[in-house]
Amino acid sequence: SSPGAKLKAPPVTRYNLNNVTITNTPVENRENVLVLTPMARFYQEHWDNLLQLTYPHELITLGFILPKNKEGNAAYAELDKQITKTQRYGPEKDRFKSIIILRQDFDPPLISQDEAERHKMQNQKPRRAAMAKARNSLLFTTLGPDTSWVLWLDADVIETPPSLIQDLAFHNKPLIAPNCFQKFYNSEKKKMDERPYDFNNWQDSPTAQKLGESLGADDILLEGYKDMPTYRTLMAYMYEDGGDVHYEIPLDGVGGTALLVKADVHRDGAMFPPFSFYHLIETEGFAKMARRLGWQATGLPNYKVYHYNE
Amino acid sequence: SSPGAKLKAPPVTRYNLNNVTITNTPVENRENVLVLTPMARFYQEHWDNLLQLTYPHELITLGFILPKNKEGNAAYAELDKQITKTQRYGPEKDRFKSIIILRQDFDPPLISQDEAERHKMQNQKPRRAAMAKARNSLLFTTLGPDTSWVLWLDADVIETPPSLIQDLAFHNKPLIAPNCFQKFYNSEKKKMDERPYDFNNWQDSPTAQKLGESLGADDILLEGYKDMPTYRTLMAYMYEDGGDVHYEIPLDGVGGTALLVKADVHRDGAMFPPFSFYHLIETEGFAKMARRLGWQATGLPNYKVYHYNE
Ligand SMILES: Nc1nc2c(ncn2[C@@H]2O[C@H](COP(=O)(O)OP(=O)(O)O)[C@@H](O)[C@H]2O)c(=O)[nH]1
Ligand SMILES: Nc1nc2c(ncn2[C@@H]2O[C@H](COP(=O)(O)OP(=O)(O)O)[C@@H](O)[C@H]2O)c(=O)[nH]1
Ligand SMILES: [Mn+2]
């Protein structure tokens, strides 16, 4: 550097991971939450729902990853507009601690984002492998030394209780998933209705285990397909009207629509396998990997969040 | 906030992962390198060796993780002293971009750090699982969106060529390992001598494959133990005096003494399995996981770095 230039001491940061608490009273303990969202499409309702979360926004970092294609570009433009609105011009209490937006550096598989097309069985393995890599990229590049919790929240989750983070953290579980439903117009009943949406939150079955053993090492089991009956117990169907919202069940597979994870689970190495891991992939494989690391997943059948209906 | 307080727009950072290049001319392209070191003991020679690296220090971030025990505390104190010396009082060209020090938040297994004790076979699985978790904690909390390369460098690697990073990156491989040797006093020859040290860089063998099949799902294969002959081809023994330092071989297992990894390999999800993964664990399991993600490891048998001799 030029002589006389002021010598600047570069940053040295010391973190004692023990001092980063992860408790069931995270607000009181000022615990940082990282909300991670892979986003192929932008939904205004999703952003509005983020804004209404009552967890102190100054403790929330948002992380997004968007694909580098036409649809991703469109979503990026809309997201960016809302971010500027909130972070620069919005009331201070709305503003998040920080926001990180990543653009994916690999090609998403050439599959339409329409619900019918993306749910076709033969499209699942490449699609979910790509999703797993997107989630891993987002996770590996945004998780910091001071993160206590990671909330995975899909971009098309458009309605949650405002106290979502506090409610889930209250259970003090390494991984915990609410039940993801979808509101729709029931044309028979001629009124709005609800149906279960996320079938990746499940308890394993002997049938699925046996089916797994019959598969090749690289093959994966899929949930929610008639051609592959697994007889797993799906949390989606365990909702009871008027049931205790705090009722807990153990889970063997989890979905990614909404999922609160203690940062230490990820720090131990739990990621989203983009390959067959015990015949599971992506979020379902993540639950299995967490289990291998000694962390058990929990589900809340009666605690509902809502997925967009296309 | 108090009325009239100046509203500060919180940071929003946008990263296009495509713009973070990973090339064989990283200096020219100003690529950021993250040097990651799990450290149970501090060696002055290791620090001195870091200082003499010719890769521009303003592009290097150092990340350390130290156990929370007596030995770790002692190492921390010494490391901290050297960091202050360099970052605050040293010549500007010596200073690194930034330094992150983590203290491990889990108990290291109760095993002495002495070479003889830590290499005992029955101590390997818990020891290497703990090492894997330490590496994952370090990786997950320090990898940033602008990291191009990760250099894994053990704390007891005390001598490398100054151009280590450029030399390894020049090969433009997803994972590349030099050959780790150890200098020692040969009392027969009555002079200093060298012997191979890191036996985790290997090419697989049919014997090891068959041995793996005979093991329980949670059991691991270990390398370098007489009781468990694997007949793998060890890079440690492939060094040829006067041979081309750029001579490349494919590897199926890698060690962690020195290993340059493209950040995208980690971003895809490659981590250090703390559990049996294809009967492999830690760095060896990492090579296998990278392979499952489509990334092949490379070794440089004639490119030497040196491990401390206790
Ligand atoms: N970054 C990224 N996100 C994606 C991609 N495909 C889908 N997503 C997002 O990932 C989440 C889950 O995908 P989605 O298609 O809704 O899954 P489904 O509801 O289970 O059918 C949603 O938030 C999507 O917006 C992709 O290729 N890249
Ligand atoms: N953070 C952390 N680092 C460790 C621990 N045990 C060893 N290390 C470091 O991890 C690296 C590899 O361990 P080492 O015992 O040298 O392995 P070996 O040379 O293969 O026998 C070295 O840099 C050690 O200083 C531990 O419990 N925690
Ligand atoms: Mn969805």
Ligand SMILES: [Mn+2]
């Ligand atoms: Mn060592």
